[in-house]
Amino acid sequence: MPGFRQTRWSEPTVFELGCEGRxxxxxPPIENPIKEELGDIQIFIPERMRRQEPxxxxxxxxxxxxxxxxxxxxxxxxxxxxxxxxxxxTMKYNPKINDYLASLPSLNLLHPYQDEMTVQGVLxxxxxxxxxxxxxxxxxxxxxxxxxxxxxxFLGALIMRAYHMLSDDLSERTELIIPDSAHGTNPAxxxxxxxxxxxxxxxKTGCIDVDALKSAVSNQTAGLMLTxxxxxxxxxxxxxxxxxxxxxxxGLLYYDGANLNAILGKVRPxxxxxxxxxxxxxxxxxxxxxxxxxxxxxxxxxxELAKFLPVPRIxxxxxxxxxxxxxxxxxxxxxSFYGNISVLIRAYAYILSLGAEGLKETAEISVLNTxxxxxxxxxxxxxxxxxxxxxxxxxxxxxSTKPLLExxxxxxxxxxxxxxxxxxxxxxxxxxxxxxxxxxxxxTESFEKEELDRFVEVLRKIAQEVKTNPELVFxxxxxxxxxxxxEMKASHPKTMxxxxxxxxxxxxxx
Amino acid sequence: MKEIxxxxxxxxxxxxxxxxxxxxxxxxxxxxxxxxxxxxxxxxLARNKTSRDIIAFLGAGCWPHYVPAVVKSITQxxxxxxxxxxxxxxxSQGMLQLLFEYQxxxxxxxxxxxxxxxxxxxxxxxxxxxRMAMRLTNRREILVPRIIDPDRLATLKTYIAPAxxxxxxxxxxxxxGQLSVDDLEARISDKTAAxxxxxxxxxxxxxxxxxxxxxxxxxxxxxxxxxxxxxxxxLLKPPGDYGADIVIGEGQPLGNYMNFGxxxxxxxxCRGDMSMIRQMPGRIIGMTxxxxxxxxxxxxxxxxxxxxIRRHKATSNICTNESxxxxxxxxxxxxxxxxxxxxxxxxxxxxxxxxxKRLSEVGGIRVPIFHxxxxxxxxxxxxxxxxxxxxxxxxxxxxxxxxxxxxxxxELGEAALYCVTETISKSDIDALVNAFTEILLEGAS
Ligand SMILES: Cc1ncc(COP(=O)(O)O)c(C=O)c1O
Numbered sequence: 001m002p003g004f005r006q007t008r009w010s011e012p013t014v015f016e017l018g019c020e021g022r023x024x025x026x027x028p029p030i031e032n033p034i035k036e037e038l039g040d041i042q043i044f045i046p047e048r049m050r051r052q053e054p055x056x057x058x059x060x061x062x063x064x065x066x067x068x069x070x071x072x073x074x075x076x077x078x079x080x081x082x083x084x085x086x087x088x089x090t091m092k093y094n095p096k097i098n099d100y101l102a103s104l105p106s107l108n109l110l111h112p113y114q115d116e117m118t119v120q121g122v123l124x125x126x127x128x129x130x131x132x133x134x135x136x137x138x139x140x141x142x143x144x145x146x147x148x149x150x151x152x153x154f155l156g157a158l159i160m161r162a163y164h165m166l167s168d169d170l171s172e173r174t175e176l177i178i179p180d181s182a183h184g185t186n187p188a189x190x191x192x193x194x195x196x197x198x199x200x201x202x203x204k205t206g207c208i209d210v211d212a213l214k215s216a217v218s219n220q221t222a223g224l225m226l227t228x229x230x231x232x233x234x235x236x237x238x239x240x241x242x243x244x245x246x247x248x249x250x251g252l253l254y255y256d257g258a259n260l261n262a263i264l265g266k267v268r269p270x271x272x273x274x275x276x277x278x279x280x281x282x283x284x285x286x287x288x289x290x291x292x293x294x295x296x297x298x299x300x301x302x303x304e305l306a307k308f309l310p311v312p313r314i315x316x317x318x319x320x321x322x323x324x325x326x327x328x329x330x331x332x333x334x335x336s337f338y339g340n341i342s343v344l345i346r347a348y349a350y351i352l353s354l355g356a357e358g359l360k361e362t363a364e365i366s367v368l369n370t371x372x373x374x375x376x377x378x379x380x381x382x383x384x385x386x387x388x389x390x391x392x393x394x395x396x397x398x399x400s401t402k403p404l405l406e407x408x409x410x411x412x413x414x415x416x417x418x419x420x421x422x423x424x425x426x427x428x429x430x431x432x433x434x435x436x437x438x439x440x441x442x443x444t445e446s447f448e449k450e451e452l453d454r455f456v457e458v459l460r461k462i463a464q465e466v467k468t469n470p471e472l473v474f475x476x477x478x479x480x481x482x483x484x485x486x487e488m489k490a491s492h493p494k495t496m497x498x499x500x501x502x503x504x505x506x507x508x509x510x
Numbered sequence: 511m512k513e514i515x516x517x518x519x520x521x522x523x524x525x526x527x528x529x530x531x532x533x534x535x536x537x538x539x540x541x542x543x544x545x546x547x548x549x550x551x552x553x554x555l556a557r558n559k560t561s562r563d564i565i566a567f568l569g570a571g572c573w574p575h576y577v578p579a580v581v582k583s584i585t586q587x588x589x590x591x592x593x594x595x596x597x598x599x600x601x602s603q604g605m606l607q608l609l610f611e612y613q614x615x616x617x618x619x620x621x622x623x624x625x626x627x628x629x630x631x632x633x634x635x636x637x638x639x640x641r642m643a644m645r646l647t648n649r650r651e652i653l654v655p656r657i658i659d660p661d662r663l664a665t666l667k668t669y670i671a672p673a674x675x676x677x678x679x680x681x682x683x684x685x686x687g688q689l690s691v692d693d694l695e696a697r698i699s700d701k702t703a704a705x706x707x708x709x710x711x712x713x714x715x716x717x718x719x720x721x722x723x724x725x726x727x728x729x730x731x732x733x734x735x736x737x738x739x740x741x742x743x744x745l746l747k748p749p750g751d752y753g754a755d756i757v758i759g760e761g762q763p764l765g766n767y768m769n770f771g772x773x774x775x776x777x778x779x780c781r782g783d784m785s786m787i788r789q790m791p792g793r794i795i796g797m798t799x800x801x802x803x804x805x806x807x808x809x810x811x812x813x814x815x816x817x818x819i820r821r822h823k824a825t826s827n828i829c830t831n832e833s834x835x836x837x838x839x840x841x842x843x844x845x846x847x848x849x850x851x852x853x854x855x856x857x858x859x860x861x862x863x864x865x866x867k868r869l870s871e872v873g874g875i876r877v878p879i880f881h882x883x884x885x886x887x888x889x890x891x892x893x894x895x896x897x898x899x900x901x902x903x904x905x906x907x908x909x910x911x912x913x914x915x916x917x918x919x920x921e922l923g924e925a926a927l928y929c930v931t932e933t934i935s936k937s938d939i940d941a942l943v944n945a946f947t948e949i950l951l952e953g954a955s
Binding site for chain 2: 006010011013014015018021022023024025027028029030031033034035037038041044045046048049050051052054055056057058059060062065066068069070071072073074075076077078079080081084086089091094095097099100101103104105106107108109110111112113114115118119120121122124125132135136147148149150151153154158161183184185187188189190191192193194195196197234235237239240263265266267268271272280282288289290291292293294295297331332333334335336337338339340341342343345348349351352353354355356357358359360364367368371372374375376391392394416417420425426428431477480481482483484485486487489490491493495496497498499500501502503
């Protein structure tokens with residue numbers, strides 16, 4: 001098995017590099033005639049509004065800047081380096097052509113307030129993309145504006161508010177129902193939009209407990225937020241009944257699209273009865289995640305709800321694309337301008353490249369990979385697959401490492417750190433919260449059988465290490481840029497260091 | 511498939527109820543070769559006119575600044591670009607240290623103690639700041655300047671309406687365009703959660719009475735929130751010097767392209783007392799050590815504020831943010847340093863004042879409308895005719911006029927907001943002045 005050793009630079013912070021007076025960049029000069037005409041700069045800013053002390057920014061040469069950040073980059077694992085089965089995050093390969101297209105000056109240098117006639121090219125791309133996403137999700141109209149999935153959820157919840165407000169029953173519609181397996185953004189978004197999050201439990205099959213749902217539903221229900229397949233990777237078979245229960249009380253059904261990769265071209269949220277659907281472009285549609293963002297979280301809605309989408313909507317009239325602000329029912333704005341365009345361009349390129357056939361195959365292979373992994377991991381007879389093990393999972397699966405805890409006191413976090421030592425990114429851990437010692441594995445379609453086999457082999461080895469040398473696992477990782485970090489200290493009010501100036505202050509207090 | 515004992519892939523989808531299964535092909539294009547995808551999108555985008563084809567004097571929340579090649583080469587490194595949020599710190603030190611450095615540089619720039627590692631943009635940051643102020647003060651009203659970007663104001667409204675918060679606008683001085691402290695004093699009360707100002711303001715004015723505003727806010731036990739364009743802070747006094755409790759702003763000017771308005775970079779910083787930090791939205795990276803205490807390291811901190819732990823009680827729902835834009839800002843600030851940033855500020859200041867001066871010599875327009883110091887942006891009003899018509903005519907000169915603000919501030923008449931950055935040359939400005947002279951002469955005749 002090939003070894004792994006991450007680069008270790010012990011790189012100082014950027015504040016400790018360089019020296020006074022150094023600069024890496026020559027500012028475009030002011031033309032002499034301008035200087036002559038205007039004279040002293042001081043007259044333009046009153047003394048009391050001028051900065052007295054220069055900001056304590058680093059002073060580096062260009063090559064020092066390059067070297068510093070290149071060194072940092074070498075201490076960062078990424079999906080282009082290897083297996084990244086981070087469940088719920090869909091860490092797939094994103095074709096390089098997408099990045100190239102997103103870096104074209106004909107996009108980079110466009111100002112959002114340019115005359116519509118000078119931006120027809122990008123408007124047409126965005127309009128077409130929104131039509132494609134509507135087709136993929138089975139919705140009527142898609143807004144490209146949300147900056148991420150959670151932003152889409154917030155917008156979706158606001159649309160629920162607007163819908164109930166228009167039917168004059170918002171004062172009663174105070175509750176949004178969310179299953180206990182949901183991602184944290186769901187209840188957080190619901191709360192931000194002013195709803196009370198009502199949590200319903202999952203049943204023993206891992207799906208939403210329909211009886212519990214029935215008793216949770218009332219005429220206070222504004223709607224339900226659900227992802228399907230859910231965070232266990234299980235398809236909610238009762239979706240028709242669930243949709244019926246919600247629609248019967250005039251509630252709306254919201255689809256968290258984080259798991260859309262599993263069902264592309266196979267089944268559409270709109271057809272299942274969902275009224276509002278967000279899409280995580282940075283998961284499903286060919287945009288890299290950038291170490292935390294930017295992403296994009298377009299939101300699709302049914303015909304009835306389209307009038308609530310944020311302004312402006314991109315419309316086409318006589319072959320000309322326009323930004324339409326005249327939408328009296330719109331919820332307004334959730335951000336400046338029109339969306340994370342350079343991320344959305346990648347989605348356009350991705351969908352065009354793969355086509356209908358490619359997208360369907362994407363879903364199929366990702367589901368196949370998951371079920372292959374399940375078979376192989378279960379054969380190890382160490383990690384447990386909670387809930388019905390005969391049911392196929394979709395894009396991801398959740399194992400529990402609880403047996404290792406009971407046997408040797410080794411927790412999921414220890415396993416996950418040990419995986420890093422083998423050059424494999426850890427799965428998502430401790431989520432969903434309904435599984436103890438959870439390890440959520442999403443292989444995506446991007447990894448070959450050999451890579452999956454290697455992962456299983458590493459899991460087997462780690463299980464063995466737990467038996468023969470648990471200390472090794474408890475001390476992991478040792479092959480990464482740093483060994484196990486003290487995260488308690490990082491968050492403790494006494495030791496917490498959130499900026500360089502806090503660090504300096506802390507030192508002088510010692 | 512053989513391994514798992516299936517013959518047809520559809521066996522894995524049997525739990526999808528029959529009637530929902532998609533029995534047709536999605537109505538999308540067929541798979542397309544990379545070469546065709548590339549030439550199609552390139553030719554589509556080539557139909558746009560960029561600042562290479564047309565000289566644009568547009569700003570208003572998204573600004574044409576030069577992005578040094580170094581910045582792009584750093585943010586395009588695949589190690590940063592194709593990683594996820596650094597949930598596993600030991601293997602993600604690069605991004606974590608970079609974001610820690612970004613936060614630290616934002617603190618230096620604004621003179622605040624703590625910054626988060628990014629929000630979506632300035633507008634949503636304003637919404638988050640207002641909600642944070644509500645949580646801290648238990649009050650539900652926010653005072654904002656009347657001169658504010660209408661989209662930013664609209665975003666604020668959507669963010670706070672569900673929390674039952676309301677907005678009052680503070681008027682401006684008719685002569686200077688600056689915030690009216692008298693009106694602020696008249697409106698502030700024990701219901702005020704926060705007083706919000708922008709500096710420079712939406713119309714490019716530098717506010718000069720911020721010390722007084724801070725005092726008025728604090729005397730009413732309200733928070734003082736300041737919105738900034740960080741590129742001005744090499745030159746202008748940082749909000750930390752005049753009593754700001756929370757600083758927000760748009761980080762796009764720091765090494766990020768305009769990209770037709772997104773992605774942007776929401777800057778968010780605040781004072782360092784624990785009660786504030788606990789209420790802060792967004793991810794924060796902290797410096798720590800390894801468990802054995804032997805070496806320095808970085809990790810996400812205070813996650814108990816965040817949605818994945820606190821769920822419906824979280825300070826915000828934000829998860830995916832704008833980390834790579836923050837990375838660009840970090841590289842940009844490291845490259846420029848304090849001197850570069852100051853010089854850049856001076857260049858922008860002088861160029862915009864040169865444009866103001868030259869344009870003010872043209873008959874038929876008033877530039878700027880207000881008598882106050884300006885930075886980067888300024889207003890223009892027409893004594894007759896319409897901004898839209900002038901705009902159409904400017905296009906014929908391959909010039910793109912400023913944003914039409916006539917509807918936003920009807921009291922200013924036919925007015926526009928112009929922007930001049932370091933990417934605009936003297937000859938660009940002269941061309942604009944000449945075009946205006948010709949257009950207005952023609953209009954008069
Ligand atoms: C199931 C689920 N829902 C929602 C989200 C939130 O999406 P985003 O990070 O794009 O805001 C995530 C992302 O981690 C997720 O996994």
